[in-house]
Amino acid sequence: MSEALVRTDPVSGLDFVSEGVRLSLAGPMARFSLRARQPEVLEQLLGFKLPRQIGAIQAGAACLGPDEWLLRAPAGTKLSLGSGLPVAITEVSERSVCLIVEGPRAAEVLAAGCPLDLDRFTAGRATRTVFETVEIVLLRTGDNRFEVEVWRSFAPWFRTALETAAGQLR
Amino acid sequence: MSGFRLDQGGRIDRSQPVSFSFDGVTYQGYAGDTLASALLANGVMLLGRSFKYHRPRGLLGAGSEEPNALVSVTRGPGRFTPNLRATSVELHEGLSATSQNRWPSLKTDFGAINDRLGMFLPAGFYNKTFMWPRSFWDRLYEPAIRRMAGLGEAPTEIDPDHYGATYAHCDLLIVGAGPAGIDAALEASGTSKRVVLLDEQDEAGGGALSDPALWKWLEESLKDLAAAPNITILRRTTAFGYYHDNFVGAVERLTDHLPHPADGAREKLWRIRADEVVLAQGAIERPLVFAGNDVPGVMLASAARTLLQRYGVAVGRSVALMAAHDSGWRDIFALARAGVGVAAIIDLRESVDAALLGEAQVLGIAVELGHSVIDVHGRLAVKGVTIARNDGAGAALLACDALLMAGGWTPSVHLWSHSKGSLAWRDDLGAYVPDQPNEAVRCVGACSGKWSFGSGLVTDSLPTPRDQSRIKAFVDFQNDVTAKDIRLAVREGFKSIEHIKRYTTTGMATDQGKTSNLNGLQIAAQALGRPVVDIGLTSFRPPYTPQSFGALAGHAQGALFQPTRKTGIDSWAEENGAVFELVAQWRRARYFPQGGEGMLAAVNRECRAVRSSVGIFDASTLGKIEVVGPDAAEFLNRMYTNPWKALEPGRCRYGLLLKEDGFITDDGVSARLAADRFHLTTTTGGAARVLNTMEDYLQTEWPDLDVWLTSTTEQWAVIALQGPMARKLLAPLVEGIDLSADAFPHMAIREGTICGVPTRLFRVSFTGELGFEINVPAAYGRALWERLIADGAAYGITPYGTEAMHVLRAEKGFIIVGQDTDGTVTPYDAGLDWAVGKKKPDFVGKRSLSRSDIVAPGRKQLVGLLTDDPTVVLEEGAQIVADPAQAVPMTMIGHVTSAYWSEALGRSIALALVAGGQQRIGEVLYVPMPDRVISARISGTVFYDPEGARLHV
Amino acid sequence: MRRQPPQWRIEMLLIHCPYCDEARAEIEFAYAGEAHIVRPPDPSLMSDEEWQRYLFIRSNPRGRHHERWRHIHGCGRFFNAVRDTATDKFEATYKAGEPRR
Numbered sequence A: 001m002s003e004a005l006v007r008t009d010p011v012s013g014l015d016f017v018s019e020g021v022r023l024s025l026a027g028p029m030a031r032f033s034l035r036a037r038q039p040e041v042l043e044q045l046l047g048f049k050l051p052r053q054i055g056a057i058q059a060g061a062a063c064l065g066p067d068e069w070l071l072r073a074p075a076g077t078k079l080s081l082g083s084g085l086p087v088a089i090t091e092v093s094e095r096s097v098c099l100i101v102e103g104p105r106a107a108e109v110l111a112a113g114c115p116l117d118l119d120r121f122t123a124g125r126a127t128r129t130v131f132e133t134v135e136i137v138l139l140r141t142g143d144n145r146f147e148v149e150v151w152r153s154f155a156p157w158f159r160t161a162l163e164t165a166a167g168q169l170r
Numbered sequence B: 001m002s003g004f005r006l007d008q009g010g011r012i013d014r015s016q017p018v019s020f021s022f023d024g025v026t027y028q029g030y031a032g033d034t035l036a037s038a039l040l041a042n043g044v045m046l047l048g049r050s051f052k053y054h055r056p057r058g059l060l061g062a063g064s065e066e067p068n069a070l071v072s073v074t075r076g077p078g079r080f081t082p083n084l085r086a087t088s089v090e091l092h093e094g095l096s097a098t099s100q101n102r103w104p105s106l107k108t109d110f111g112a113i114n115d116r117l118g119m120f121l122p123a124g125f126y127n128k129t130f131m132w133p134r135s136f137w138d139r140l141y142e143p144a145i146r147r148m149a150g151l152g153e154a155p156t157e158i159d160p161d162h163y164g165a166t167y168a169h170c171d172l173l174i175v176g177a178g179p180a181g182i183d184a185a186l187e188a189s190g191t192s193k194r195v196v197l198l199d200e201q202d203e204a205g206g207g208a209l210s211d212p213a214l215w216k217w218l219e220e221s222l223k224d225l226a227a228a229p230n231i232t233i234l235r236r237t238t239a240f241g242y243y244h245d246n247f248v249g250a251v252e253r254l255t256d257h258l259p260h261p262a263d264g265a266r267e268k269l270w271r272i273r274a275d276e277v278v279l280a281q282g283a284i285e286r287p288l289v290f291a292g293n294d295v296p297g298v299m300l301a302s303a304a305r306t307l308l309q310r311y312g313v314a315v316g317r318s319v320a321l322m323a324a325h326d327s328g329w330r331d332i333f334a335l336a337r338a339g340v341g342v343a344a345i346i347d348l349r350e351s352v353d354a355a356l357l358g359e360a361q362v363l364g365i366a367v368e369l370g371h372s373v374i375d376v377h378g379r380l381a382v383k384g385v386t387i388a389r390n391d392g393a394g395a396a397l398l399a400c401d402a403l404l405m406a407g408g409w410t411p412s413v414h415l416w417s418h419s420k421g422s423l424a425w426r427d428d429l430g431a432y433v434p435d436q437p438n439e440a441v442r443c444v445g446a447c448s449g450k451w452s453f454g455s456g457l458v459t460d461s462l463p464t465p466r467d468q469s470r471i472k473a474f475v476d477f478q479n480d481v482t483a484k485d486i487r488l489a490v491r492e493g494f495k496s497i498e499h500i501k502r503y504t505t506t507g508m509a510t511d512q513g514k515t516s517n518l519n520g521l522q523i524a525a526q527a528l529g530r531p532v533v534d535i536g537l538t539s540f541r542p543p544y545t546p547q548s549f550g551a552l553a554g555h556a557q558g559a560l561f562q563p564t565r566k567t568g569i570d571s572w573a574e575e576n577g578a579v580f581e582l583v584a585q586w587r588r589a590r591y592f593p594q595g596g597e598g599m600l601a602a603v604n605r606e607c608r609a610v611r612s613s614v615g616i617f618d619a620s621t622l623g624k625i626e627v628v629g630p631d632a633a634e635f636l637n638r639m640y641t642n643p644w645k646a647l648e649p650g651r652c653r654y655g656l657l658l659k660e661d662g663f664i665t666d667d668g669v670s671a672r673l674a675a676d677r678f679h680l681t682t683t684t685g686g687a688a689r690v691l692n693t694m695e696d697y698l699q700t701e702w703p704d705l706d707v708w709l710t711s712t713t714e715q716w717a718v719i720a721l722q723g724p725m726a727r728k729l730l731a732p733l734v735e736g737i738d739l740s741a742d743a744f745p746h747m748a749i750r751e752g753t754i755c756g757v758p759t760r761l762f763r764v765s766f767t768g769e770l771g772f773e774i775n776v777p778a779a780y781g782r783a784l785w786e787r788l789i790a791d792g793a794a795y796g797i798t799p800y801g802t803e804a805m806h807v808l809r810a811e812k813g814f815i816i817v818g819q820d821t822d823g824t825v826t827p828y829d830a831g832l833d834w835a836v837g838k839k840k841p842d843f844v845g846k847r848s849l850s851r852s853d854i855v856a857p858g859r860k861q862l863v864g865l866l867t868d869d870p871t872v873v874l875e876e877g878a879q880i881v882a883d884p885a886q887a888v889p890m891t892m893i894g895h896v897t898s899a900y901w902s903e904a905l906g907r908s909i910a911l912a913l914v915a916g917g918q919q920r921i922g923e924v925l926y927v928p929m930p931d932r933v934i935s936a937r938i939s940g941t942v943f944y945d946p947e948g949a950r951l952h953v
Numbered sequence C: 001m002r003r004q005p006p007q008w009r010i011e012m013l014l015i016h017c018p019y020c021d022e023a024r025a026e027i028e029f030a031y032a033g034e035a036h037i038v039r040p041p042d043p044s045l046m047s048d049e050e051w052q053r054y055l056f057i058r059s060n061p062r063g064r065h066h067e068r069w070r071h072i073h074g075c076g077r078f079f080n081a082v083r084d085t086a087t088d089k090f091e092a093t094y095k096a097g098e099p100r101r
C-alpha cells in the first residue's frame, strides 16, 4: 500500500469574514442518525440520555423528530449498531459538512434564506429546516453562533449564498 | 410652459442643485425632487404618450398612483428600467430618463394617428376586428399589434445588478408611514413588540409631507421612532403583496436613487411574517370624468398641493379647480396663499360649506357653483376650459393653464383585498371601505375611510350638453379607457364588472386601476341602472405597484439561481475537460473529450475502453437509502415487486418499484448487509421521491413495522470500475475482501477497506462487463478516484461519462426509468416479468397488474429496433408507424425511447415502446421523419452478449 | 428524468405541525393528498371497480377538506389537516392515526 487517501472537503476551509459575521467550516466529525420508537432502547444501548423534546440538544444529540436524533461526536467515534433491537443506527459522518456562522449579525445572515423566526429559535435548539430550497439542519449553539449541517453536494451553493448574504449586510 | 419653481417652500434642498436629462435634454432640479417635480419646475408638462391612442399626457398624480408619466431610466449598460412612474423616481445627479410609447419623438408621435381613428378603436376592437381571415393573423395582425402594443421596451441585456432577499418576523407590521401609520408605531414604541414600519417613499410622512402645519409633529415623531429600539423603519420599501397568514412581500429599493451606488444589492426582497398587520396605506384622490380630462395640465388637486408644499413647484400660473369635493378647495387655497394665480373654482355642487366660500372670497377667487367643465382646450398643454351650468346652459370659456380635479377620495384597500378582507360600500364616499378582516389585520387612517378632507358629491361623470358618444372622457388613463367604452360594453350585453373590465381593459394596467376603478364601476352601474354593490367589484392582485424581476428573484440569480449539486469527483472531471449535463439538480460528466474530439468520437472511445479493458465512472449521484430495523426485509418485500426476505446478507438484488397504479416508478440494485440492514440504491433523479414514498407507506400504512429509512446518498462516493481488467486493477488496493469469482460473485456485496478507508464494495454491472461499484465515505472519493486513475494507467483506464454509460446499458437492454418508461409502463410492458414476484400475496402496485386495461392485448411494450441501414441512428422520441404509405395523420403505434451508435456492434441500436411489440419481433416498422422514412426491424432488447458470458468471470 | 425546471415559489401558509407543536412556513412542508384513504389490507380481494375507486377517486370538495401534509424539511412526519379549500385556512392539524376531525 502506498500513502493513505486524503480527505477532500466540498468547500474551502478558509474563514470568510464580513461585517459582524464569520463563516467557517467545522472539522471532521462523526455523525449518526439514531432512530427508535422507544428512546430508552437507544439510551440503554448507547449509555447516555437522549433529549425527548423535538428541537432540543443534549449530549451532542439533537432531537429532530419524534423518533429521530442526529448525534454528532468526535471524529472516529464508533457505535454499536444494535442489531436485533428495534432501533436503527446509521452512520452519516460524511453525508454533510458543518458550516459555522457566528458573530453579532449571524442571525441576519441566516434570515436571508431561512424562514424560521430566529429570535424565537434560542441557543440550545436544533431543527431541520431550509435555506431557500436547500434542506439544512440548523443548530443554535450560542446567542451569536449557529452551526449548519448541509449535505455536501449543496455545500458550495450554500456557502456562496451565505457569503453573498453576509456581503450584503450594511 | 406652465409649471415653475416657486422662490421658496418645499422640502427640497435648494443648496444642492442636481443636473439630469429627459429625452436627451439637460435640466436642473434639486436634491429632494422627483423626476416629475423637477420636470414640472422646468415647465415640462408633456411626459408621455398614452397606451392606445398615443395621446399626449402629463402628470395626473404625485405619487405611486400616477398612471400617465411612465418613463424609462438608464443607469448604464444593461441597467435599463422601463415603466417607472416619474413621480416615484428620485432625482440624482446624472439621472438619465426617456419618455415612452412614442415615435419618433414625444411631441411628434406617429402612433397618435390612433387618436384620430379613435372612433374606429372602441372597446373590444381587437376582439372583433382581427378575427378573419385566419391566415392574416400571423402575417399581418399579430406583427402590427405587437409593434403597437406594450408599455415601454423590454431590456435586451442581462441585468448586471444583484439583489438581496431576507425573511423577517415581527409582532406588528405597519404598512404606510403617513400620520396614521406613524401614530400606530408610536403607540407600540417602548413595548416589547417587534415593530416594522415601512413606506414606499424616500421620506416617511405620507400625506403629512404635503402639509407644512404637520412638519414639526412629523419631525418629532420620527425622532421618537428612531430612538425606539423595538421599531425598524424601512423607507423606499413597497409592500407589494399580502399573502396568507400575514405574510407580506415587500421590496426595498437600495441604490437607484444614488448617483454612484457602491457595490451592493440594488433591491432587497423582504418576506415578512407578522403577528399583526396595520394597514395605513392612505387614500388616493379620484379624477373626474369629462371631455379632455387627460390633457397635460389636468391633474389631481392633491397632486398640485404636494408639488407645491413638498417640492416648491407651481403647476401653472393660472390654475382652475373642478371640484366635487371640499378637499380640492383647500388645495387651491394653499396654491393661492403661496402666490400662485388661481383662475376660478368650478364646483359641481349647487352649494358648499359657507366657510369655503368665505375663504375663496378672502383670497379673491371666482367661484362657479353648479357648473362643470365640458371641454378642455389645448393639445400638449391646457390653454383653457369651457364650463357650463349643470343643465347645459351658459357655456363659457375660461382661460387657465392648469386644471385641478377634486373628485373625492378612494381608500387604498389593495393590500386589504389581497388578504381577502371583505369590503363595504359607502354611498357617502362613493367607495368601498374595509369591513371584515380575514387575517390579523386592521386598517387605520384614510385607507379605512376616515379622513378630515371634508365631504363631497359622488358622481360617475360630469354632466355635459355634448353628445356623450362623441367625447373622450377618460376613466382609465393608463389603458386609455373612456366612459363611452364602458357604456358601449354595457350596451353590448356585459353585465358583470369582471366582464366589463376584461372587455374594456379598465383597471387592468400596471397601476391596477388605482385612479380608475371606482369611476369605472359607477359608470357601469349607472349604465346598467343598478346599484354599484350589485355589479360586483374586481379583485386587486399583487403587486401593488410593479416590481422588478430581479427583486422577486432575490439572490436566486447567477451561481445562486438554483443549487447545482456536485459530487466529490466533479472537480476532477472539470480539471480534465469533461463536458457536463444536468441530471435533476446534479451536474454530471457527460463525456471526456480528448484532443478536440466531438461527442461521438469520445463516447465511442470510452465505450471501447470499457468493453476491452477498464473504464471508470462517477456513480456517486445514485440515490442511496439505508433501511434498518428488525422488519427491514418485510418492508422491502411489500415495497418492491420481487421477493426480498430470502435474500442472503452479502447478496444484491435488482429491485423494481411500482406505484399503486402498477406503473414503474424507479429501479435500482440493492444489497443486504445484515439480517436487519439493507443498502438500497435508486435512480439519480428519483432519490428524494422514492424516500418520500417509502416514508409515506411506513408512517401511514404500516406504522407497526420496526424499520427506519436514512438517506445515505451523500454519505458515499461511488466509483464504478467496469471492464475485463477491473478486478486486476482493484485487487492490490483492497483489504479484507476476496475478489475471486467464486468468493465474490456477480450481484454480491462485501465490506472491507480500500487504500485504508472503509468500503462497501458491490460487484454489479450496468454495462454487461465485469464490474464493481466502490462505495467509500464521500470525503475520500476524489483521492480514491485519482489513485485508480494512476494505478489504472497500466490498463489504459478510461474515465467515461453518462453518455457512454447510456450506450453501454442500452447494448445490454437495461432500461433507464423515465427514459424508456414514461409513467404508463408496467413491468410486463418493459419485459421485466422476471422481476415480479408472482407468488407474493401483495406488493405496492400488484393489484393493478391484473386490471383489465393492464392485461389487455395491444399495450405498448419495450422492444429493440434495428434500422435496415445500420449507420442510421434514430431520433429519440420519433414516432413509429406500421404503414408509411397511409394518409396523414398516420396511426402511430409507438415511439423510440433510446437510440445510439453502438461501437461494440458497429451499428445503430434503439429501444422503443411499440403496441404489441413483443409479438412483432422480426417485423419491419417505419419511422417517418421530415425528410425521409426510416425502416427498422423489431428485435429483442439485449443487443450485446445476450448470454451474459462477460459478466460471470 | 433528466432536467428539472427551477423550483421557485412564494411560500405563504403557516402550518402547525402537530409533532413539532409549532407553526412553520409552508416551504418546509409537502402536500400529500387526501387524508383517511386507507390502503386495503388485501387488495387482491377487491373488484376492479373498488380498486379503481381507491386508486383514482378523490373527494375534491369546495370547503372543508381532510388532507395530508408532511413536515418533510422538519420532523419528517406525515400528518393530517382540515383545510378549507376556498379560503386556504387550516382548521386543525393532527397526528397520523388519530381519528378524523
Ligand SMILES: [Zn+2]
Pocket (backbone or CB within 6 Å): C017, C018, C019, C020, C021, C071, C074, C075, C076, C077
Ligand atoms: Zn414537524
